[in-house]
Amino acid sequence: MDDRDGRDPRGGELMTARLSTEVLVIGWGKGGKTLARALGRAGRRVVLVERDDTMIGGTCINVACVPTKALVIQAERRRPEDDPDAYLARAIASRDTLVERLREANRQLLATVDAVTLVRGEASFTGPHTVRVTGGDEELEIAGEVVVVNTGTVPRMPGIDGQDGPRVHDSTSIQHLDSVPDRLAIVGAGTIALEFASMFARFGSAVTIIARGAGILPDEDDDVRASVEHALADAGVAVLADASTTRIDDGPERATVVTSAGEVAADAVLLATGRAPATAALDLAAADIRTDERGFVIVDDLLRTSSRRVWAVGDVTGGQQLTPISLDDSRIVHAQLTGAEERNRADRVAVPTAVFTTPPLARVGLTEREARERGLRVLVGAKPVATIAAMPRPKALGETHGIIKVVVDAETDLVLGAALHSVDAQEVINLVALAMRAGVTAAELRDGIWTHPSSTEALNEVLGELR
Numbered sequence: 001m002d003d004r005d006g007r008d009p010r011g012g013e014l015m016t017a018r019l020s021t022e023v024l025v026i027g028w029g030k031g032g033k034t035l036a037r038a039l040g041r042a043g044r045r046v047v048l049v050e051r052d053d054t055m056i057g058g059t060c061i062n063v064a065c066v067p068t069k070a071l072v073i074q075a076e077r078r079r080p081e082d083d084p085d086a087y088l089a090r091a092i093a094s095r096d097t098l099v100e101r102l103r104e105a106n107r108q109l110l111a112t113v114d115a116v117t118l119v120r121g122e123a124s125f126t127g128p129h130t131v132r133v134t135g136g137d138e139e140l141e142i143a144g145e146v147v148v149v150n151t152g153t154v155p156r157m158p159g160i161d162g163q164d165g166p167r168v169h170d171s172t173s174i175q176h177l178d179s180v181p182d183r184l185a186i187v188g189a190g191t192i193a194l195e196f197a198s199m200f201a202r203f204g205s206a207v208t209i210i211a212r213g214a215g216i217l218p219d220e221d222d223d224v225r226a227s228v229e230h231a232l233a234d235a236g237v238a239v240l241a242d243a244s245t246t247r248i249d250d251g252p253e254r255a256t257v258v259t260s261a262g263e264v265a266a267d268a269v270l271l272a273t274g275r276a277p278a279t280a281a282l283d284l285a286a287a288d289i290r291t292d293e294r295g296f297v298i299v300d301d302l303l304r305t306s307s308r309r310v311w312a313v314g315d316v317t318g319g320q321q322l323t324p325i326s327l328d329d330s331r332i333v334h335a336q337l338t339g340a341e342e343r344n345r346a347d348r349v350a351v352p353t354a355v356f357t358t359p360p361l362a363r364v365g366l367t368e369r370e371a372r373e374r375g376l377r378v379l380v381g382a383k384p385v386a387t388i389a390a391m392p393r394p395k396a397l398g399e400t401h402g403i404i405k406v407v408v409d410a411e412t413d414l415v416l417g418a419a420l421h422s423v424d425a426q427e428v429i430n431l432v433a434l435a436m437r438a439g440v441t442a443a444e445l446r447d448g449i450w451t452h453p454s455s456t457e458a459l460n461e462v463l464g465e466l467r
């Protein structure tokens, strides 16, 4: 596979080495690394290209899911007497240690598979199945019979004056602040905004979320949204709604976020305005890979791009930006490359999600509003966590914010959706999702024998009071 015919005949000096492989994976994301390991272990020759040594293992373990949840947990454990800055420094050090360990474990998972070759550098298409890799140890040209694009996303900047100021951060740089900002302003009101708002409120900041719409969680039912708003407010998070951010002024003492609804003074500003596809370096046009108007790679339900034998997985496809989705993408491509039973994106049922505020908001399926808009006859079980007698665990943990809400089809008794805002919600939602996939009825969940004391027990009570 390693064909170094690029040697300069005059001096013998290496010019561009050429590799060819069965499967070329661009980007060390969740889908790509899973595919590379599975195919490599089955003896298929795989080359995986990653441009950034600090991103080995991908976004999730290095700058996203895992380190941010480690910080959320640390923030939850902070006691009022802890010095904010010293505590934050220890939390970040512990986060960093965890990330380094995971990065090395991820490297080993592929480095120990003989059929997988790991290449450092940035890939750019030179043709439908060839890339040039630069910026690594040597310049390479790699040809793959099959190509899988798994380059993920990067923070999307709102494009306003002052966004590059010294007190302005994205979701990566804010994980290494050297002190707790007294006032943190967050532009954007999506998942990243909510998680960092809740986290920094517990680290000791007064936080303002600046929402350009009517507030947070616009798609949620009113009772669920109110529950999350209440928990955030109790932690010290304010929401400035209907506020279009026009610029950020940086002064000697502080930054000022200028919005259509007034100015917000801040010691640090987090921009959490979505993520853009990491495709700028790829030169997708050279491979005839089409993108949508936002730059995401267009794929069909089998994750095939417009270019033959080129697939794309993970965030770069513009689907739900979640690690388990990237993982599931890898299953879909793996099935096609190995002739296994075909899977596709349309097979996905009841995908659970969680926003890691304190406590987390986990949800699956339809909201009550969506179910009613579809004309379904619904029964709803909804109780504030603090009032659920059969759920002692939140009380034992001292965190009783939240609501447990389940939406049930009155005709079939099947669960249509659930919103769990409570401790352990990120775990219990998986049970509800499985019930939805397996056709387990609300009555069976209600009458389930669950461990005690646990959060799952809420289902015994809430589903016993459907209205």
Ligand SMILES: Cc1cc2nc3c(=O)[nH]c(=O)nc-3n(C[C@H](O)[C@H](O)[C@H](O)COP(=O)(O)OP(=O)(O)OC[C@H]3O[C@@H](n4cnc5c(N)ncnc54)[C@H](O)[C@@H]3O)c2cc1C
Binding pocket: 026, 027, 028, 029, 030, 031, 032, 049, 050, 051, 052, 055, 056, 057, 058, 059, 060, 063, 064, 065, 066, 068, 069, 121, 122, 123, 124, 150, 151, 152, 153, 171, 192, 278, 281, 282, 313, 314, 315, 316, 320, 321, 322, 323, 324, 326, 356
């Ligand atoms: C702050 C934050 C928190 C999050 N929390 C969660 C969570 O709790 N749960 C959850 O499910 N999801 C979470 N997400 C989303 C999740 O991180 C992503 O959905 C997931 O990481 C997607 O991974 P991927 O497979 O698309 O690729 P990625 O993991 O993004 O990997 C892409 C890789 O490709 C590399 N690359 C890019 N271009 C090139 C190139 N030209 N050549 C070579 N290499 C290249 C990049 O360096 C990167 O390592 C979070 C995201 C953020 C930002």
Ligand SMILES: NC(=O)c1ccc[n+]([C@@H]2O[C@H](COP(=O)([O-])OP(=O)(O)OC[C@H]3O[C@@H](n4cnc5c(N)ncnc54)[C@H](O)[C@@H]3O)[C@@H](O)[C@H]2O)c1
Binding pocket: 157, 158, 159, 187, 188, 189, 190, 191, 192, 193, 195, 211, 212, 213, 244, 245, 272, 273, 274, 275, 320, 321, 322, 353, 354, 355, 356
């Ligand atoms: N727990 C999790 O699963 C988790 C955690 C964090 C991130 N993520 C993923 O990361 C992705 C990115 O998160 P995010 O919060 O950045 O994106 P998002 O799409 O969830 O929210 C973006 C927010 O920014 C606002 N916005 C966009 N442009 C703006 C502008 N110019 N000015 C002001 N506001 C603007 C939007 O109205 C929205 O409130 C999400 O898709 C999510 O799936 C997941």
